[in-house]
Amino acid sequence: MYRLYDYKTSGNGYKVALLLTQLKQLFAYVETDILAGETHTPEFLAKNPNGKVPVLETPEGDLLSESNAILAWLAEGTPFLPSDRMGRYQVLQWMFWEQYSHEPYIATSRFWLHHPDAESFYAKLNERRPGGLKALKLMEDHLSRHDFLVAESYTIADIALYAYTHVAPEGCFPLDDYPAVRAWLERVRNQPNHITIQEKVQAS
Amino acid sequence: MYRLYDYKTSGNGYKVALLLTQLKQLFAYVETDILAGETHTPEFLAKNPNGKVPVLETPEGDLLSESNAILAWLAEGTPFLPSDRMGRYQVLQWMFWEQYSHEPYIATSRFWLHHPDAESFYAKLNERRPGGLKALKLMEDHLSRHDFLVAESYTIADIALYAYTHVAPEGCFPLDDYPAVRAWLERVRNQPNHITIQEKVQAS
Numbered sequence: 001m002y003r004l005y006d007y008k009t010s011g012n013g014y015k016v017a018l019l020l021t022q023l024k025q026l027f028a029y030v031e032t033d034i035l036a037g038e039t040h041t042p043e044f045l046a047k048n049p050n051g052k053v054p055v056l057e058t059p060e061g062d063l064l065s066e067s068n069a070i071l072a073w074l075a076e077g078t079p080f081l082p083s084d085r086m087g088r089y090q091v092l093q094w095m096f097w098e099q100y101s102h103e104p105y106i107a108t109s110r111f112w113l114h115h116p117d118a119e120s121f122y123a124k125l126n127e128r129r130p131g132g133l134k135a136l137k138l139m140e141d142h143l144s145r146h147d148f149l150v151a152e153s154y155t156i157a158d159i160a161l162y163a164y165t166h167v168a169p170e171g172c173f174p175l176d177d178y179p180a181v182r183a184w185l186e187r188v189r190n191q192p193n194h195i196t197i198q199e200k201v202q203a204s
Numbered sequence: 205m206y207r208l209y210d211y212k213t214s215g216n217g218y219k220v221a222l223l224l225t226q227l228k229q230l231f232a233y234v235e236t237d238i239l240a241g242e243t244h245t246p247e248f249l250a251k252n253p254n255g256k257v258p259v260l261e262t263p264e265g266d267l268l269s270e271s272n273a274i275l276a277w278l279a280e281g282t283p284f285l286p287s288d289r290m291g292r293y294q295v296l297q298w299m300f301w302e303q304y305s306h307e308p309y310i311a312t313s314r315f316w317l318h319h320p321d322a323e324s325f326y327a328k329l330n331e332r333r334p335g336g337l338k339a340l341k342l343m344e345d346h347l348s349r350h351d352f353l354v355a356e357s358y359t360i361a362d363i364a365l366y367a368y369t370h371v372a373p374e375g376c377f378p379l380d381d382y383p384a385v386r387a388w389l390e391r392v393r394n395q396p397n398h399i400t401i402q403e404k405v406q407a408s
Contacts, residue, residue, distance in 0.1 A: 049342055050305060062290065066304075069296035076289055085280055086266065092273035092296075099304045100270075101254060138253055 002027035003057040005047065007034045008201060009114065011107055011163035012067035013054035017200035019074050019159055022193045027056075029201055035116065067163075068095040071156040080156050090150040094157040098164075105132035107164040110171030125172070132173050136181065139165065144180040147187060154191050162188045167197065206231035207261040209251065211238045212405060213318065215311055215367035216271035217258035221404035223278050223363055226397045231260075233405050239320065271367075272299040275360040284360050294354040298361040302368075309336035311368040314375030329376070336377050340385065343369065348384035351391060358395050366392045371401065 002020060004027050006013030020027050032038045032053050039051045048055045048065040056064045064070045072092070075081035082088055105128045112121035139161065142149065149157040166185050168175060175182050188194070206224060208231050210217030224231050236242045236257050243255045252259045252269040260268040260278075268274045276296070279285035286292055309332045316325035343365065346353065353361040370389050372379060379386050392398070 049345060050301065064293065064297070066297045066300040069293055069300050072296050073289065073293040076292075085277065088280075089268065089273055089277040092276050093268070093270045096270040096273050096300070096303055097254065099300055100307070103304070104308070141253065 001059060003030055004028070005030045005032045005044070005055040005057070006053045006200070007032055007039075009111075009197070010034075010053055011167065011197065012103075014197045014200050015067045015156075015159050015163045016054050016056055016070050016074075018163075018195055019071055019080065019156060021195050022080070022191065023074060023078065024193070025074075031201070068099060068156075068160050071095070071160060075156045080154070080159070082151050082153075082155060087151045087155075091155050091157045094149050095160045098160050101131065101138075102135040102161065103164055104128070105135060106168050106171055106173055108171075109173065110164070110167060113171055132168070132171070136165075136168065136173060136175070136178055139184075140178045140180050143184045148184070154188065158184075158188050163197075205263060207234055208232070209234045209236045209248070209259040209261070210257045210404070211236055211243075213315075213401070214238075214257055215371065215401065216307075218401045218404050219271045219360075219363050219367045220258050220260055220274050220278075222367075222399055223275055223284065223360060225399050226284070226395065227278060227282065228397070229278075235405070272303060272360075272364050275299070275364060279360045284358070284363070286355050286357075286359060291355045291359075295359050295361045298353050299364045302364050305335065305342075306339040306365065307368055308332070309339060310372050310375055310377055312375075313377065314368070314371060317375060336372070336375070340369075340372070340377060340379070340382055343388075344382045344384050347388045352388070358392065362388075362392050367401075 002025060004013065004016055006017070006029065008031060032044065034053060038044060039053055045051055047063050050065060052065065054067055054070065056070050058064065064073060072081065081091060109125055109128050109132060112118060112125060115121060146152060148154055149161060162185065165181065206229060208217065208220055210233065212235060236248065238257060242248060243257055249255055251267050254269060256269065258271055258274065260274050262268065268277060276285065285295060313329055313332050313336060316322060316329060319325060350356060352358050353365060366389065369385065
């Protein structure tokens with residue numbers, strides 16, 4: 001069985017839990033409290049020298065980190081990753097865009113606002129605002145012309161972007177002005193075997 | 205022929221130029237001045253709505269963005285991308301790590317220090333320091349045990365990490381304390397058909 005080391009509110013961990021569930025793969029959920037330093041113990045650093053969740057331990061004992069790389073590994077040979085070269089490229093393009101141009105703005109703002117020392121991050125929140133708004137506008141433009149991000153079907157690109165977009169309002173990025181994004185979120189939620197971010201802890 | 209839209213000092217563009225050269229693919233280099241706003245014209249945004257270089261136009265007219273996704277697309281079916289599932293995962297893991305945990309610290313510091321308004325970024329440079337040092341230490345630990353990042357052979361993971369690591373000193377991250385990183389840089393430089401970051405403009 002898989003073991004998923006993750007922090008309860010992490011969208012990056014949610015990506016992996018959601019795909020595992022939709023692939024009907026059982027996994028044990030190992031709660032790892034990043035605020036209590038549990039990703040910086042010698043035991044955890046032996047699993048991921050970068051000291052970050054999620055980490056997926058495979059039934060064979062391999063240790064995988066970087067959420068979007070884990071998605072690509074799990075999805076290979078399944079309908080969640082296109083089989084043609086351009087489709088696979090487009091999935092990767094969206095996932096790299098997510099990690100560089102979306103997550104550091106939208107996910108980081110949400111993390112700071114829910115941090116026990118949230119007030120110490122207030123000054124930095126403003127800096128992250130333009131990047132987050134730019135990311136949402138780019139998604140709105142694309143999704144007003146497409147049902148899903150790639151190949152008009154549900155792929156790991158949608159899972160990678162859904163994870164932090166659907167909780168963007170928790171980072172003070174309300175979605176009222178992004179109707180195409182909201183319609184896409186609903187299409188993602190309607191996929192077979194969808195679980196919510198709260199349900200990831202119980203999914204195992 | 206390929207067309208590579210790129211800014212002359214960009215390490216992200218260098219990754220693509222280096223791989224194209226090592227794959228013996230001809231390309232036209234289209235210099236795009238990001239400081240003069242040339243990535244935010246309607247013409248450029250039609251090529252990449254995210255308004256960033258590099259963009260690779262294929263001989264078939266497809267437009268590819270996100271440097272590491274372009275590397276994966278170009279390398280498919282070549283010795284630069286492992287053919288086994290775990291090897292491909294490990295390449296992606298390093299490339300996602302590069303974009304999230306290396307580039308925003310080491311490349312961004314270099315960009316700011318060479319910006320015409322460098323002084324306005326001085327306060328932010330300190331913030332990026334711990335992340336850059338952490339990234340270099342992680343590479344040093346790995347490369348003290350391995351000749352290359354993945355599968356003991358030269359892959360696009362090495363190209364992705366070489367691009368900004370070899371110019372880290374230009375961002376005030378000297379490499380004196382990282383002998384394994386320096387030895388790896390030398391191994392990368394010794395690969396067949398290597399070009400320097402300056403040579404990318406003439407490689408076409």
